[in-house]
Amino acid sequence: MTSWPSDVDIAASRPMRPIDQIGERLGIPPAHLFRYGDHVAKVDHRWLEGLPRRADAKLVLVTATSPTPAGEGKTTTTVGLTDALNLLGHKAVAALREPSMGPVFGMKGGAAGGGYAQLNPMTDINLHFTGDFAAIAAANNLLAAMLDNHLHQGNALGIDPRRIMLKRVLDVNDRALRDIVIGLGGPTHGVPRETGFDIVVASEVMAIFCLATSLADLKERLGRIVVARRQDKSPVTAADLKAHGAMAALLAQAISPNLVQTLEGNPAFVHGGPFANIAHGCNSVAATTAGLALADWTVTEAGFGADLGAEKFLDLKCRMAGLRPDVAVVVATVRSMKYHGGVAVADLEREDTAALQRGLANLDRHVGNLREVFGLPVVIGVNRFPSDTEAELDVLRRRAGELGVALQVATHFTDGGKGAADLAGAVVTAAAPGTLRTAYDTDASLLEKVTAVATRIYGAAGVEMSSAVQRQLEQFEEEGYGALPVCIAKTQTSFSADPSLRGAPSGHTLTVREVRLNAGAGFVVFVCGDLMTMPGLPKKPGAERIDVDEDGAIHGLF
């Protein structure tokens, strides 16, 4: 494998088709494409909003077992499955999140698939792209500037400077901005107060951007953002600051979904990218519904493992947008199952069927949740690695048989779409329409809702929280926010809130440390465990290796 080509070399070896041709495959008239060069376009949201969902449109959710350092490959599976469905003669489109530039220059590098299951043009997608994140940051930061200006100009709304929830955002990993004091330097430079910056993907504006169904809906949601509270704790909104119109103007172009292509020339929407902890972790509703209007199959992905990503996809995005996936693909790997069975990262390439067997508890729980709680047909997609042995794959196959779930081993990373053809066949066979089932009804109390997710999805015995948090929940309910669904921010590496508990821990307690109202996005965030909303750079940032030559070719991103 030493001579395996890099992602960037693979991408360069595949010429891209003009984006008009990609649009044409989806029946998009060129007049509704707003092009960014020859290979990226936005599809006019106004045109898309007028289109009905195709009667035969199917939605595939790609989710995974609990993430491990070994990597699962949800994005490559989403891309590979889209390519495979197209190979089988279906009209399929992928719907994915936009990558944040923070990790690109930090530790992780670019994010647009990998190997022979990539999106193109990968460099553009990873740097600025169509400016959506910059527009979201501008809208968020205009709101923040208007808020601090309001304090400075006399504070007619009576905002309590100690009770301001809104933070500013940047799309960079910058830990020194987490906790800051602003407004220093004397009376002409604003009102001093504590605050901080989050990364763009952690902002409520990002979550709103991804959940809005139209520009009017976007503006209304932006107006509902609770930015601060008064001394009597009553909420102050973005609409109170008269900021939501200008914010929506800043986002008016961004909300049209971005169209790109896979290496095999199949269409992919890449639009929006909220965190999967503090927010719901899926691409925009606009992109997913565009797929359902234009293609037979829309393959989409939700962040982290199924306990976080799929749960939020179903309980938040699908509930709000009136969607239901026809089938869920749970991506698993031999390596990550061994990790959940207790194997150290350094030993994951060694065959260990016993550890693998133990680790399957993680897979079982995720599959069970999707089938029993959410009532979804499930297919297991094993993302094959070179070190996987047949004996190990057989352990996985046997378990799938016991569960009565289709399992296919896929090799899209090395083989592109044809490597996922069997998986695509299983997906087509398994897909079945139905009614959306959720983990809880919204008319339950906020406490009942978080408890339902903890016990039904995480396997917890229950939920605990301080009396201060309980009072906060009561206040939200008194203010009329009790009917909102819940968004739980916990570690992605375990079903529990303890990142070190592998497999499928049971009987644990979910401790809620803090609750936050996201009235614009339309959910209440329950913070359970450490929540990182502004990452830091590592000792040797990836940025040090990134360079551009005289001809504009960018190196070191992937």
Add this chain to the structure above:
Amino acid sequence: MTSWPSDVDIAASRPMRPIDQIGERLGIPPAHLFRYGDHVAKVDHRWLEGLPRRADAKLVLVTATSPTPAGEGKTTTTVGLTDALNLLGHKAVAALREPSMGPVFGMKGGAAGGGYAQLNPMTDINLHFTGDFAAIAAANNLLAAMLDNHLHQGNALGIDPRRIMLKRVLDVNDRALRDIVIGLGGPTHGVPRETGFDIVVASEVMAIFCLATSLADLKERLGRIVVARRQDKSPVTAADLKAHGAMAALLAQAISPNLVQTLEGNPAFVHGGPFANIAHGCNSVAATTAGLALADWTVTEAGFGADLGAEKFLDLKCRMAGLRPDVAVVVATVRSMKYHGGVAVADLEREDTAALQRGLANLDRHVGNLREVFGLPVVIGVNRFPSDTEAELDVLRRRAGELGVALQVATHFTDGGKGAADLAGAVVTAAAPGTLRTAYDTDASLLEKVTAVATRIYGAAGVEMSSAVQRQLEQFEEEGYGALPVCIAKTQTSFSADPSLRGAPSGHTLTVREVRLNAGAGFVVFVCGDLMTMPGLPKKPGAERIDVDEDGAIHGLF
């Protein structure tokens, strides 16, 4: 005039031509256009860099008298003159700065000309445009994050946290970010220190972006930015932090000039937009040289009055890029001359030839500087307002006659290009090639250079500064920065550093409060008077009036 159509209505009444057609008029093959929709494109800088300047290419600098609240109209004159030159059968292109979003949502509204002398599409140009400012902010803020990360990870370079000059930037008016403390919250959240945010246009990265002649030159300049000093005061650069490659990668697309059109369908480059005080206040070298390679006439603008804008255009941009304007147009108005003659803003519409006569001292000084110091042919362009009387215009005409300078009254605001046809004729007649003359030689000392500008351009008796500032200058010279040209930041409303001194004050002293090294941009900034590098919002921000309707039409920008 009550029924005069708004700028946005005028723009909407003029259909835009496809940007390919605009490019074709300049001989740009479509393959070298990177389109943003149908009406905006970047022209590939790699292709442009290979083109020679046309033998007959002429460069017109549009500058003005000292700015007053009455407004002079440099941008409308630049657009009108470009349209007029095209009407006269010349191939002319405008080269202008990109507007910052800060003022758009603050007090000033959009900036892309006005009336019948506008750029199109004006809303796009004023909001995000092609993402250049977002890319500049991202590059600047990545550098800042790498710097604070370096402190946090052990500070191997020995940076003195009290001597960090680099600030973060945002493209928003946000006074509360001027003076801040970052890195609070304990040892995992960085190293606490004082800093602040500037607006993007005030950043050295913006100045570098506008002065770079190629991607390689850009990267080198970025690497030379002095971000901080050690305890022994020795400089630490962006290259020391290994940040310049990634910064250049973030700017690799942005450095290609943006092409749009005037209302009359003539080409205009709109690219870069540094402040005219702390930086040099002109569009990018890339855009100006693109014009000189592709058109017969390139009409460009420099910020503020000629004492700041034209001086920096000539002493900084032209000197560095090997340019020389063939003619300078000094924009003046009857109203602003009356203002300089002592008339209050409220009374400017009343005829007052005596005050006008007094105010001409300001025009005389600017014209004299351009002719005598810089050796440029000059034309006076009077931007006519409805309240101007013939008697007043005659006073202006007489003075031009006495000065031996052509003067033409232009009505492009109401009449478009044909309203500036006489002015264009005078420009064509006056233009003459020559050798660039500057206000000082770079081999003079830094003190001699600032003194030359103060005495020769501002009419000052001399320069004064504290011994601390003098020591700082000596240090710059010891470090090898003594050969850099100087960039003086002072009020734009007076030749002196006192904003209230109208007309043409003489014998004043220029007090230097602070000096800053911009080693990447390649100049030393002399701060004389208050320097605002992060504006604030007014009591009632323009943003409150800005809105977008369901169809995406944005209102309230203009």
